[in-house]
Amino acid sequence: MRLSRYFLPVLKENPAEAQIVSHRLMLRAGMIKQQAAGIYSWLPLGFKVLKRIEQIVHEEQIRAGHIPLLMPTLQSADLWRESGRYDAYGPEMLRFKDRHDREMLYGPTNEEMITDIFRAHVSSYKELPLTLYHVQWKFRDEVRPRFGVMRGREFYMKDGYSFDLTKEDALHAYNRHMVSYLRTYERMGLTAIPMRADSGPIGGDNTHEFLVLAQTGESEVFYDAKVPELKLGDREVDYDDRAAVAAICEEFTTLYARTDETHDEAVFNQIPEERRCVGRGIEVGQIFYFGTKYSEAMGATVSTPDGTRVPVEMGSHGIGVSRLLGALIEANHDDKGIIWPEGVTPFHCGIVNLKQGDAATDLACEGLYKALVAKGLEPLYDDREERAGAKFATMDLIGLPWRITVGPRGLANGVVELTSRRTGESEELSAEIAVARITEIYAGK
Amino acid sequence: MRLSRYFLPVLKENPAEAQIVSHRLMLRAGMIKQQAAGIYSWLPLGFKVLKRIEQIVHEEQIRAGHIPLLMPTLQSADLWRESGRYDAYGPEMLRFKDRHDREMLYGPTNEEMITDIFRAHVSSYKELPLTLYHVQWKFRDEVRPRFGVMRGREFYMKDGYSFDLTKEDALHAYNRHMVSYLRTYERMGLTAIPMRADSGPIGGDNTHEFLVLAQTGESEVFYDAKVPELKLGDREVDYDDRAAVAAICEEFTTLYARTDETHDEAVFNQIPEERRCVGRGIEVGQIFYFGTKYSEAMGATVSTPDGTRVPVEMGSHGIGVSRLLGALIEANHDDKGIIWPEGVTPFHCGIVNLKQGDAATDLACEGLYKALVAKGLEPLYDDREERAGAKFATMDLIGLPWRITVGPRGLANGVVELTSRRTGESEELSAEIAVARITEIYAGK
Numbered sequence: 001m002r003l004s005r006y007f008l009p010v011l012k013e014n015p016a017e018a019q020i021v022s023h024r025l026m027l028r029a030g031m032i033k034q035q036a037a038g039i040y041s042w043l044p045l046g047f048k049v050l051k052r053i054e055q056i057v058h059e060e061q062i063r064a065g066h067i068p069l070l071m072p073t074l075q076s077a078d079l080w081r082e083s084g085r086y087d088a089y090g091p092e093m094l095r096f097k098d099r100h101d102r103e104m105l106y107g108p109t110n111e112e113m114i115t116d117i118f119r120a121h122v123s124s125y126k127e128l129p130l131t132l133y134h135v136q137w138k139f140r141d142e143v144r145p146r147f148g149v150m151r152g153r154e155f156y157m158k159d160g161y162s163f164d165l166t167k168e169d170a171l172h173a174y175n176r177h178m179v180s181y182l183r184t185y186e187r188m189g190l191t192a193i194p195m196r197a198d199s200g201p202i203g204g205d206n207t208h209e210f211l212v213l214a215q216t217g218e219s220e221v222f223y224d225a226k227v228p229e230l231k232l233g234d235r236e237v238d239y240d241d242r243a244a245v246a247a248i249c250e251e252f253t254t255l256y257a258r259t260d261e262t263h264d265e266a267v268f269n270q271i272p273e274e275r276r277c278v279g280r281g282i283e284v285g286q287i288f289y290f291g292t293k294y295s296e297a298m299g300a301t302v303s304t305p306d307g308t309r310v311p312v313e314m315g316s317h318g319i320g321v322s323r324l325l326g327a328l329i330e331a332n333h334d335d336k337g338i339i340w341p342e343g344v345t346p347f348h349c350g351i352v353n354l355k356q357g358d359a360a361t362d363l364a365c366e367g368l369y370k371a372l373v374a375k376g377l378e379p380l381y382d383d384r385e386e387r388a389g390a391k392f393a394t395m396d397l398i399g400l401p402w403r404i405t406v407g408p409r410g411l412a413n414g415v416v417e418l419t420s421r422r423t424g425e426s427e428e429l430s431a432e433i434a435v436a437r438i439t440e441i442y443a444g445k
Numbered sequence: 446m447r448l449s450r451y452f453l454p455v456l457k458e459n460p461a462e463a464q465i466v467s468h469r470l471m472l473r474a475g476m477i478k479q480q481a482a483g484i485y486s487w488l489p490l491g492f493k494v495l496k497r498i499e500q501i502v503h504e505e506q507i508r509a510g511h512i513p514l515l516m517p518t519l520q521s522a523d524l525w526r527e528s529g530r531y532d533a534y535g536p537e538m539l540r541f542k543d544r545h546d547r548e549m550l551y552g553p554t555n556e557e558m559i560t561d562i563f564r565a566h567v568s569s570y571k572e573l574p575l576t577l578y579h580v581q582w583k584f585r586d587e588v589r590p591r592f593g594v595m596r597g598r599e600f601y602m603k604d605g606y607s608f609d610l611t612k613e614d615a616l617h618a619y620n621r622h623m624v625s626y627l628r629t630y631e632r633m634g635l636t637a638i639p640m641r642a643d644s645g646p647i648g649g650d651n652t653h654e655f656l657v658l659a660q661t662g663e664s665e666v667f668y669d670a671k672v673p674e675l676k677l678g679d680r681e682v683d684y685d686d687r688a689a690v691a692a693i694c695e696e697f698t699t700l701y702a703r704t705d706e707t708h709d710e711a712v713f714n715q716i717p718e719e720r721r722c723v724g725r726g727i728e729v730g731q732i733f734y735f736g737t738k739y740s741e742a743m744g745a746t747v748s749t750p751d752g753t754r755v756p757v758e759m760g761s762h763g764i765g766v767s768r769l770l771g772a773l774i775e776a777n778h779d780d781k782g783i784i785w786p787e788g789v790t791p792f793h794c795g796i797v798n799l800k801q802g803d804a805a806t807d808l809a810c811e812g813l814y815k816a817l818v819a820k821g822l823e824p825l826y827d828d829r830e831e832r833a834g835a836k837f838a839t840m841d842l843i844g845l846p847w848r849i850t851v852g853p854r855g856l857a858n859g860v861v862e863l864t865s866r867r868t869g870e871s872e873e874l875s876a877e878i879a880v881a882r883i884t885e886i887y888a889g890k
Binding site for chain 1: 450451452454475478480481482484485486487488489491492495510512513514515516517518519520521524536539540541542543544545547549551558561562565566567575577579582584586588598599
């Protein structure tokens with residue numbers, strides 16, 4: 001993309017309404033625009049990151065054997081009366097009537113609807129296991145929406161629902177989700193720690209939240225210093241191998257890591273003192289096993305091998321897709337702006353032309369641009385008539401992990417400059433080697 | 446995908462509520478499930494086609510130089526008061542109040558919001574031309590939703606908005622949209638004819654609708670028999686070349702083609718009688734140039750080269766993404782089921798194992814499956830313990846363009862059977878050649 005043809009409305013001033021750094025930087029980098037309290041437009045740069053995150057979520061869910069579909073944003077109130085949640089849910093649920101006076105709502109979550117789909121089409125244990133998920137806009141009418149996309153009212157969420165015959169099978173689905181989530185967050189460059197959580201209004205016994213450590217997190221967290229060091233890495237996972245999947249879950253949940261809701265001071269104090277960490281975290285996902293709460297209420301039963309019928313065992317598992325943008329920025333920024341991890345960056349690298357209009361420099365930039373595109377990469381080429389300082393400031397603000405700077409002086413020596421946004425370190429090399437380096441960095445990402 | 450692990454709830458019976466073939470086949474093929482009047486869940490097969498269509502729409506918009514973003518589904522009533530449409534819009538607009546009693550609506554379209562984004566960030570002619578678009582869920586509270594996704598209430602739409610300094614520039618944007626739409630529909634295997642249309646409630650002078658010919662279409666259409674023969678083909682288009690783009694538009698709009706709204710019997714009768722066609726059509730897109738209607742009302746102005754300020758020239762351009770699934774099926778089916786064009790098929794081919802459980806046949810199917818996946822293709826492998834007849838019926842119903850049938854008899858002769866869904870013709874060939882053939886068919890699609 002050539003910046004002269006893009007729509008990147010960066011702000012020079014710090015917006016007064018933004019209380020936390022991710023909100024401030026998303027506004028300044030031209031990623032979002034508020035349209036109403038807690039409701040945002042995703043401007044082109046923000047939309048690109050949102051799509052990268054969604055794509056990683058899809059890839060890892062499909063890898064785990066989960067099946068995508070898409071449920072609508074609006075739901076009928078009658079469906080929620082079946083589970084009893086229509087009356088139980090508070091004013092966070094946006095309710096209204098359509099032109100025929102039928103009671104409707106904007107879905108805050110989809111347990112009822114997915115159970116309705118299941119009971120309409122599945123009747124035998126032979127069709128299990130089954131996990132269906134979607135990534136869709138939700139609405140929760142927060143009383144005080146704030147922190148930008150971190151606590152918006154209209155938000156984008158992946159929510160998946162597992163259906164199994166037995167509790168044992170359902171716990172394997174739970175474990176599968178835990179592992180697929182660990183991989184999802186790692187691919188985005190995030191350390192998200194699974195922590196035992198309260199089950200809250202959805203109900204259920206087994207539940208973990210995934211928290212990203214950040215000073216601005218809404219939850220207080222207590223954990224063993226060894227926990228953030230755990231990595232899934234690039235190990236192969238066979239999601240059908242129950243023991244292997246369970247072993248990974250054990251590896252990631254045995255050491256102490258809890259939110260303030262489930263914190264147990266006595267257990268915490270058994271950790272060696274130098275490893276006891278207290279911090280704050282941002283919740284970016286949650287997995288639940290809740291058994292037959294919805295299937296019993298809504299009559300979602302399956303036949304068993306011995307011919308009886310039982311309510312299906314369920315779990316629901318969510319990732320806050322739009323919220324992840326905020327969490328990513330909270331965890332990856334400095335005083336100049338955002339620092340995108342390579343897995344989610346909107347453009348793979350920036351190209352800064354130091355002397356726009358100079359024939360040789362323009363030609364070199366064009367050549368570099370085309371060479372990167374030919375490698376399947378998406379560069380952002382700053383081809384505006386602007387001072388070098390302004391171009392660098394924009395690149396730093398929007399946070400592309402790599403920048404290639406091209407100017408007449410370097411070209412005279414046959415070199416361009418490759419700069420890491422994270423370390424600030426620069427290196428002079430030929431354009432060909434710069435392209436090869438960038439290609440290598442993104443291989444497999 | 447292995448069918449034994451997929452969620453494909455096909456129906457044996459014709460659903461009573463479906464009045465038209467696309468609605469019936471989408472229900473029978475397990476593509477959609479109705480959740481409320483005119484509100485559908487997109488089951489896995491339907492979701493896959495929806496995403497293929499959305500992907501083609503994105504690719505062709507980006508090729509034309511248009512920039513994707515994403516606006517929210519909910520909007521503030523105040524924004525619509527600025528344009529005067531809040532009161533003008535009828536009961537099709539879904540209106541409600543949030544918990545703080547603020548008036549909101551579910552967006553039926555986005556002219557007001559995009560104008561709001563524009564005026565907040567663009568102030569100079571130097572930042573033009575600019576076309577921003579999104580693909581997002583919309584809601585129109587139809588009094589009688591029907592025909593499945595063809596006239597749903599919650600529907601998925603691509604809507605793009607062009608901003609230009611002069612009318613001449615705006616008409617180039619209009620032409621760019623026409624050409625990009627022609628290419629979009631052609632890639633899906635559709636013949637969509639641009640027809641002069643009434644401007645309706647959005648207002649404006651220049652507007653064309655794109656209609657797919659189908660007996661179930663809601664509009665009566667009158668056209669020269671030569672029009673459906675026009676093809677864009679694989680010609681290269683330089684979207685910056687105004688004359689070239691205008692020439693294509695002229696080629697596609699000079700011959701007579703109109704809906705009943707703009708039909709002119711006298712002009713129609715000038716066509717040689719044997720070329721006068723009367724039929725029905727399904728609207729799948731519309732482009733508008735409407736000038737300064739919204740920019741004047743909402744104060745979206747830009748500076749000009751001579752230092753004055755003028756309201757920006759605008760157009761809006763839409764493609765009915767979810768509706769296209771219905772239109773595609775109306776135009777591509779037979780009495781056995783759907784016949785997907787290769788550009789939008791949910792899976793590239795089916796594999797039917799005639800003797801599941803037979804070691805050699807299972808092995809051959811697995812080998813075929815992996816060979817196709819290695820080529821970047823997505824096969825659907827029917828690995829269920831089912832009669833051959835049932836497997837064929839499912840494949841025919843869901844409409845994959847190609848089927849490879851594998852059985853012990855063929856394998857004894859070193860062959861599998863490759864069958865075209867459209868022609869019904871079969872050919873025996875080795876598994877390797879079958880893979881090569883399928884790969885070739887999808888090269889570049």
